Amino acid sequence: MAKILVLYYSAYGHIETMAHAISEGARAAGAEVAIKRVPELVPEMIAHQAGYHLDQSAPIAMVEELPTYDAIIFGTPTRYGMMAAQMKNFLDQTGGLWFENKLVGKVGGVFTSTASQHGGQEATILSFHTVLLHLGMIVVGLPYSYPGLTNMDEIVGGSSYGASTLSGNDDSRQPSDIELEGARFQGRHIAEVAAKLAG
């Protein structure tokens, strides 16, 4: 059984919702799954003014615990075409793990969200992969065996790089069925790959 961490940052709840779908998929493949988040860095007053969801129940992850997992699936909203600073700040604390090769050979995957259809989902995931490769992780995306990737009937997130959703300019759009199914598929797929590598 693979041990998996779904590690996310979410200001308005879209990535939080996707994180739960990722975890459902991983659990369906028999994995033991923890859902945790990285700490908020924005000053509380600004977070309140901007309407951030500050009452999320997932515990805060510790950098030191990362090597205890077979796979880590990272979720971040897109911020100006790349990952959120909150997630990058957490990753920038993994220098000690990098130095000791603690994450080498572990499986890593990324999922994201943007406000707009062409707001940088693929750029965010691909630039996030750079960090995972520096850490020696084995990058796994969302394969085309997930039929939702070829959907042409509605505007939808998701690419072979990873699951994603669109929040709309006012963050009122919620992850769609196809996007949530893509997240479940990626979670299940990564759990299966991690179990094979761990076994």
Ligand SMILES: Cc1cc2nc3c(=O)[nH]c(=O)nc-3n(C[C@H](O)[C@H](O)[C@H](O)COP(=O)(O)O)c2cc1C
């Ligand atoms: C500072 C900032 C930068 C953002 N940059 C982008 C962007 O480059 N492209 C985009 O489509 N949306 C952008 N957004 C919108 C977020 O991606 C959107 O609010 C997020 O995906 C919602 O996910 P969450 O509910 O998990 O926070 C930005 C939002 C903020 C606050």
